[in-house]
Amino acid sequence: MAVIGDFALLLALALSVYSFAAGLLALLSAEDSGWARVGETARRAGIVVFGAVLLAAIALVASAFRDDFSIAYIFHHSNRDLPGPYKFAVLWSGQEGSLLFWALLLSGYGFVLRLRYKTDPRLFAYASVILAAVQVFFLSLVYFAANPFGLIEGPLRADGSGLNPLLQYPEMVIHPPMLYLGYVGFTIPFAFALGALIMKYPGEKWIHITRRWTMVTWGFLTCGIFLGSHWAYSVLGWGGYWGWDPVENASLMPWLVGTAFLHSVMMQEKRGMLKVWNMWLVFATFWLAILGTFLTRSGIISSVHAFAQSSIGTWFAWFLAVSFAVFVFFFVKNKSGLRSEHKLEALVSRESSFLFNNLLFLLLTLDVLWGTWFPKISELVQGNKVTVGAPFYNRVAIPVALLLLLLTAVGPLLAWRKTSFESVKRNFLWPTIGALVVALFVMFTPAGWGSIFGLKPWHDISYFYSLMTIFLSALVTFTVASEFYRGGRVISEKTGQGMFASMVQLTHRNTRRYGGYIVHFGVVLAMIGFSGAALNQEKEMEMGYGDHMQISNYDLVCRSYTQDDNPNQASEWALIDVYQGGQKIGTMTPQRLFYKASQQASTKPDIRQTFKEDLYLVYEGQNDKGQPVIKAHVNPMVIWIWIGAWVIVLGTGLALVEPAPVPVTVRVPRMVERAAPVAGD
Amino acid sequence: MILELTCALLITAAALLYVFYLPGRLYLGPEKTRASYLRERKDAVYENLRDLNFEYKAGKVPDADYHSLKSSLEDEAAALLAEIARLEDAAAPRKTRA
Numbered sequence: 096m097a098v099i100g101d102f103a104l105l106l107a108l109a110l111s112v113y114s115f116a117a118g119l120l121a122l123l124s125a126e127d128s129g130w131a132r133v134g135e136t137a138r139r140a141g142i143v144v145f146g147a148v149l150l151a152a153i154a155l156v157a158s159a160f161r162d163d164f165s166i167a168y169i170f171h172h173s174n175r176d177l178p179g180p181y182k183f184a185v186l187w188s189g190q191e192g193s194l195l196f197w198a199l200l201l202s203g204y205g206f207v208l209r210l211r212y213k214t215d216p217r218l219f220a221y222a223s224v225i226l227a228a229v230q231v232f233f234l235s236l237v238y239f240a241a242n243p244f245g246l247i248e249g250p251l252r253a254d255g256s257g258l259n260p261l262l263q264y265p266e267m268v269i270h271p272p273m274l275y276l277g278y279v280g281f282t283i284p285f286a287f288a289l290g291a292l293i294m295k296y297p298g299e300k301w302i303h304i305t306r307r308w309t310m311v312t313w314g315f316l317t318c319g320i321f322l323g324s325h326w327a328y329s330v331l332g333w334g335g336y337w338g339w340d341p342v343e344n345a346s347l348m349p350w351l352v353g354t355a356f357l358h359s360v361m362m363q364e365k366r367g368m369l370k371v372w373n374m375w376l377v378f379a380t381f382w383l384a385i386l387g388t389f390l391t392r393s394g395i396i397s398s399v400h401a402f403a404q405s406s407i408g409t410w411f412a413w414f415l416a417v418s419f420a421v422f423v424f425f426f427v428k429n430k431s432g433l434r435s436e437h438k439l440e441a442l443v444s445r446e447s448s449f450l451f452n453n454l455l456f457l458l459l460t461l462d463v464l465w466g467t468w469f470p471k472i473s474e475l476v477q478g479n480k481v482t483v484g485a486p487f488y489n490r491v492a493i494p495v496a497l498l499l500l501l502l503t504a505v506g507p508l509l510a511w512r513k514t515s516f517e518s519v520k521r522n523f524l525w526p527t528i529g530a531l532v533v534a535l536f537v538m539f540t541p542a543g544w545g546s547i548f549g550l551k552p553w554h555d556i557s558y559f560y561s562l563m564t565i566f567l568s569a570l571v572t573f574t575v576a577s578e579f580y581r582g583g584r585v586i587s588e589k590t591g592q593g594m595f596a597s598m599v600q601l602t603h604r605n606t607r608r609y610g611g612y613i614v615h616f617g618v619v620l621a622m623i624g625f626s627g628a629a630l631n632q633e634k635e636m637e638m639g640y641g642d643h644m645q646i647s648n649y650d651l652v653c654r655s656y657t658q659d660d661n662p663n664q665a666s667e668w669a670l671i672d673v674y675q676g677g678q679k680i681g682t683m684t685p686q687r688l689f690y691k692a693s694q695q696a697s698t699k700p701d702i703r704q705t706f707k708e709d710l711y712l713v714y715e716g717q718n719d720k721g722q723p724v725i726k727a728h729v730n731p732m733v734i735w736i737w738i739g740a741w742v743i744v745l746g747t748g749l750a751l752v753e754p755a756p757v758p759v760t761v762r763v764p765r766m767v768e769r770a771a772p773v774a775g776d
Numbered sequence: 777m778i779l780e781l782t783c784a785l786l787i788t789a790a791a792l793l794y795v796f797y798l799p800g801r802l803y804l805g806p807e808k809t810r811a812s813y814l815r816e817r818k819d820a821v822y823e824n825l826r827d828l829n830f831e832y833k834a835g836k837v838p839d840a841d842y843h844s845l846k847s848s849l850e851d852e853a854a855a856l857l858a859e860i861a862r863l864e865d866a867a868a869p870r871k872t873r874a
Contacts (some may be wrong), residue, residue, distance in 0.1 A: 098777070098780045098781075098784075099780055099783060099784070102780075102784045102787075103787075106784075106787065106788060106791065110791065110795070113795075131802055131804060132798055132802065135798055135802050136795050136796055136798070139794055139795045140795045142794075143791045143794060143795060146791070147787075147791070150787070213803055213805065215805060215808075216803060216804055216805040217805065217808070296808070297808060297810065297813040298808075298812075298813040298816045298817065299816065299820070300816055364820060365820060365823070365824055366824075367817070367820075436817075508836065510828075510831070510836070510837055510841060510845065511824065511827075511828075511845070512845055512848070513841075513845075514841070515838060515840065515841050517838045517840070517841070518836070518837060518838050518841055521835070521836070521838060522836055581834035581835055581836060582830070582834055584834070585830065585833045585834050
């Protein structure tokens with residue numbers, strides 16, 4: 096298998112080099128029709144690259160299932176008793192395998208792109224060449240610097256070292272593919288953008304072509320980030336879901352800029368504005384995705400998630416520098432083709448709301464970028480590493496997130512070009528009153544109703560932020576609901592259908608807009624979940640048989656401890672009975688696991704989740720005195736983060752659905768004689 | 777080892793055959809012209825008009841705003857249509873001569 100895998104990688108590299116070189120020559124000699132056939136061979140070579148990289152990936156996975164410990168990568172990341180799904184996940188569990196996986200996804204995206212070339216052959220040819228250049232980099236890296244098919248030195252071992260215990264969790268089988276699909280996918284919009292820049296592509300069709308790619312990619316990255324958070328919450332045992340770790344930040348930065356791009360691109364499509372800005376946003380998203388990979392692979396910045404320190408950081412540094420130089424070169428050369436067709440006409444307009452939205456996303460990105468790199472920068476300047484923690488990020492992230500939530504409520508109700516005071520009053524009066532009522536209700540309801548009630552913003556700044564989140568979330572919810580209601584009413588009046596059927600038809604007629612509103616609603620739910628963090632409680636104590644622990648309104652009683660054993664792992668469980676108001680509501684079993692092959696220990700928290708709050712128990716093992724220690728957290732509203740994530744995924748999926756044609760048409764007066772009919776409602 | 781080498785050779789041969797054997801004519805697609813770009817812009821302006829009409833009927837846009845915005849969009853569409861017509865008229869005699 097190692098020979099086949101190694102050969103497949105070499106074939107993929109050779110074909111990528113050919114696809115790049117032949118494609119480039121064909122583009123440079125576009126006037127000569129004979130070169131068109133060379134261009135076609137380049138496209139086909141790009142297609143075959145996917146088959147070759149897929150073969151290499153299959154060879155690696157098959158080696159894991161065959162327990163082929165002659166391959167060093169398999170020896171270091173698998174063992175005989177590792178359950179089947181985790182053997183499959185071995186592909187992305189280590190440095191070399193995950194780079195191969197990256198190359199596989201990149202070639203997969205390239206495969207689809209090259210098959211769909213008939214949409215616009217010339218633009219696709221440019222995008223294909225740019226993609227081939229990125230493929231050459233990744234395949235060279237995998238083949239020469241991080242080859243997963245390297246053989247082990249010395250005698251063959253009977254068993255492998257095993258998979259990292261933290262990765263032996265079901266979500267780890269889907270979290271990395273989602274995240275990588277997101278990271279890698281941003282190469283496609285970048286390839287089209289750079290292609291359009293190089294060829295001075297007239298118009299916005301390239302944006303139309305890449306819109307679906309961008310949304311799919313954004314959806315994958317969003318899924319990946321939320322799955323990663325859920326994994327951290329369910330496995331790491333510290334009671335939180337986001338720790339501003341450099342690796343988490345690495346995934347957040349391209350997501351932030353990609354989200355900004357998804358919004359600002361609408362201004363280019365609708366009004367021919369912000370062409371330069373969008374070009375830079377696409378590039379920044381791609382570049383930050385690569386930078387994130389550089390962060391996690393080079394060991395330049397310490398992280399609990401990062402792969403071991405290795406020499407491949409230099410490769411990434413060069414790639415980042417070269418891609419930046421290439422982009423800047425073509426931008427300076429061809430920026431004259433990026434002139435905006437319109438200017439911002441009014442401060443209160445849909446365009447300005449998108450612009451502010453973009454500035455806030457960028458501000459947040461810069462904050463995260465600065466905080467992530469600060470340890471390295473401080474080391475270079477002062478000689479000692481200074482690491483910044485959650486307070487540093489939250490100081491900027493929370494106010495910016497609240498302002499973004501405000502724009503999420505306001506933006507969709509503003510008209511393009513300009514919005515009058517009359518329009519603002521008409522659209523915002525009732526949603527604002529509704530949101531104020533919700534906020535006042537939450538503020539003045541007794542705290543006994545639940546953790547989020549009775550919040551007095553003057554007691555603590557975090558309470559103020561929580562209350563603002565609730566107010567703005569209600570505002571977004573009401574504005575989204577009003578959009579569905581008003582649109583549904585128009586269709587209902589026209590067709591005589593019921594309101595629900597009309598809303599469904601409305602959504603089907605403009606899936607992008609109404610799918611987007613559902614995404615916004617998902618964001619609201621997630622934000623409500625995040626706002627609960629201000630009210631988190633935690634407690635830790637030694638617990639012998641029959642001992643009690645009081646936290647929030649829970650009474651935890653230690654019933655006993657028990658043990659289990661299987662070929663892969665040994666485990667020790669605490670059995671904790673949970674009482675609330677004197678009534679037993681369940682038994683929880685936090686575990687401590689010991690993985691035999693890797694000789695590593697890990698915790699597995701037990702989480703009792705309700706719509707109101709999570710009771711999160713961790714069995715921390717025995718302390719110095721030999722006493723078992725239990726740590727309990729009460730985390731309000733966390734479930735809404737995961738529900739919000741599902742709603743975001745649903746909205747993204749909906750936005751990808753092809754919209755239904757508008758059935759009714761009216762004539763627009765005052766058009767020139769040739770005016771075609773315009774659909775009116 | 778011989779089996780693996782045979783596999784490698786067969787895979788390489790199949791790949792090269794697919795890449796370099798090009799029977800039939802190639803699809804090159806239409807050339808992107810100023811007129812096709814203007815048609816795209818026209819579609820975008822029509823889309824904006826559709827949205828505006830719908831938002832007006834939904835009660836989101838007051839009368840005065842609606843008429844002003846609609847008028848400017850119609851002017852934009854008219855300018856685009858006029859230029860498309862000019863380009864098509866200029867192209868027509870060439871086609872006739874050809």
